[in-house]
Amino acid sequence: MRRLVITLLAVLAACASPGSLEKGDKGGLVSVKVDERALSTAYAPRRLALLVGVSQFQDAQWRDLRYATKDAEDLGAALRDPARGHFDSVRVLSRPEETTRASILAALRQLRQEATRPDDVVVVYFSAHGTLSRDGRGELKRYLVTTDASFRAIAQTALPMDELKSEFDQLPSRRRLMVLATCHSGSGKSLLPKELEAELAGIKAGFYARPLEESSRASMVFAACDWGETAREDEGLQNDIYTHFLIDGLNGAADRNSDGAVTATEAHDHARRSTYAFTQGRQRPSAEILEVGADPVVLSGHIDRTGRPELFSYNPRLDGFTLKVDGETRTELPGGAAVPPGRRTVELTKGEDVLLREVVDISVGERLPLERLLSETFPRRSLSLMGGMFSFVDARSRNELLPASPELALVLRLEERPLPDLSLVFDLSGGRGRQNLHLAPGTSVPFTYTSLSMGAAVPYTWRWEHLSLYAGPRVAALFLQRSFQTEAFTGGQQYFTVSPGVVGGVVWRLGERLELSAQTQLMVTYVVVDGQGQAVGFSGGWAGVGYRF
Missing domain, CATH: 3.40.50.1460 (Rossmann fold)
Structure with a gap:
């Protein structure tokens, strides 16, 4: 064993001796020449x-x-x-x-x-x-x-x-x-x-x-x-x-x-x-x-x-549409067609309906997805003015907090944000008026109210030509104020809460700019009534007209 240890030490000393290193070598490493062509082939x-x-x-x-x-x-x-x-x-x-x-x-x-x-x-x-x-x-x-x-x-x-x-x-x-x-x-x-x-x-x-x-x-x-x-x-x-x-x-x-x-x-x-x-x-x-x-x-x-320019789409949303270039039918989608370079009039049609008519400059070697033309041509933002109702889900809350009440809403929708098939939806709604609380059979207490809600949602969107449906999670802030003028009590109450929930909506495009839309949401919140806390649900439903821009 002692002889083996001495032999190993001698070998290590020889390897580390100054005479064993060439000038410029680091730590005794030996440089290896690699054939770049062989290396490129190995990783091709x-x-x-x-x-x-x-x-x-x-x-x-x-x-x-x-x-x-x-x-x-x-x-x-x-x-x-x-x-x-x-x-x-x-x-x-x-x-x-x-x-x-x-x-x-x-x-x-x-x-x-x-x-x-x-x-x-x-x-x-x-x-x-x-x-x-x-x-x-x-x-x-x-x-x-x-x-x-x-x-x-x-x-x-x-x-x-x-x-x-x-x-x-x-x-x-x-x-x-x-x-x-x-x-x-x-x-x-x-x-x-x-x-x-x-x-x-x-x-x-x-x-x-x-x-x-x-x-x-x-x-x-x-x-x-x-x-x-x-x-x-x-x-x-x-x-x-x-x-x-x-x-x-x-x-x-x-x-x-x-x-x-x-x-x-x-x-x-x-x-x-x-x-x-x-x-x-x-x-x-x-x-x-x-x-x-x-x-x-x-x-x-x-x-x-370099190949000729190509127009193409394999998106199921465009199945059955006909691609025309400069008035000439090229192919039925899904698929693609090569076209001469230069300034071209591109159309997507189905029967008598024209989904897209756009003049584009397309260069040699370019492959242009038709979905890109659609996203660039059609406005993806809309602002809708709606009217509808606000209501608590359970009967007790409607009797003791606020009955179903009319309200107006503004809804801003940003399509394909933050990702394709997703949308950002922001809404602001509110109402003001007079209602009655029904605390006991045959007894009603009049009051005035002000309600205000602000919501944000990120729903998934499904599209079929002129029709779009969307649904997804929503978060909203609710402010509710009540004022009483009775012999027994004069004063006001107010509530503020932030609540999670879901939203769903439908949009029907009337043309390039105008659309009809409807939206509903269901939220869950926690309120305190007469010193007692309770979880309640509230919902809203609106319908109106929107402008795309």
Whole structure:
């Protein structure tokens, strides 16, 4: 042991001796020369794809699909092609042992371990049956039919779309795309249990709420058909129809702005329009994209030049509107169109209604979201003059404090503040008059009153063309003063309190400037009456006309 200690001390002394250091070295550290090109390559973003085609099923109740495997293989060939997708890694799962529920989840989790860089481009694709079933809580859910899915135990054996989306959202990449070449309509690439099919047959078309996929910037979910429609295979194309045109777009046909690359949104728009035309409107591919900006998910080619300007929108609020530029119809939303640079007249129309007509200057390479034009064109502030009633909720307070009383109100509403879909609402209301307290049967005490309330709220807003609804939390200050002139008592009382509560309202736009609006609120407060404290609720309801500015 002593010999070992002496040897270690000798080695340390040699390493720390002045002769072992070059001039300028700090602490004996040896400088390392790093190849900058190799370092850049090591940290460069990668392009990864996981493609799943489920054609065969263990349960004979699921009919085999003819082209699901070919869909995945054909798309894989396009993504691997150095002249098109130039992806670094493309994994295709199509064999029965690869397309079970457990195998697909394992592959997604492996992809999460590989796509670790925020700028990695990740594509996840599924061509398979889709179905609907009620989960353990009785809620209707969407499922991807895997090879081992049982027709009589869908919720227990198939892959829930919610779980699939959760795995997709956990990918570290900020540039990710999921494509679902499947449907849940009960026909085409879908099959429903008889009892569920009978139940849904009694529901009017359009009942289904379109599922809103929560999407972050550059996180996109594309579907081969709209909610409740049928995704189809075609013998002539020998592919899923949407997948066929998606691959066609990667060959360069989808490069609408002519910059040399096909982005995810360009490929989807090309496949959407082509699928709609091929199926004569029976199949409408959909996309859930909350915010795209400059689409960074390049699926094919390279951006080697500045592209033409683009106008686009994938906001569900604008679905079904037609984009016109200089009087010429360009596309139906959602989607986008490339336009010549310069000064252009942009219109959004639906039938005879014109939502927007604006002259804009758009430059080469610019991508202009149509929502920005709407926010710049339409006033987002309004001031309303309203009349209504103020009342305590319980009968005792109305009898002993103040009966329901008329009042006037001013309401200032600032839309999309502090965030999109939120509003700031400030209100000032008050009333003055004479009332009677009913303290005992057949007995009334006259008094004069003054009420004043100031409130602030941050409600969430829902919009459908001319109609807006909002609801959210509110805080308000209430001042109440009463004066009595009776034989038994002459004098005044006053109360002041700050109270929490909720607010709700509805707005109907009559034009660009005028609107009709109504608002109601419910508050909870604490007052002292005759020396006794009590919690009471009070509410107000107003309606009137507003001016947007």
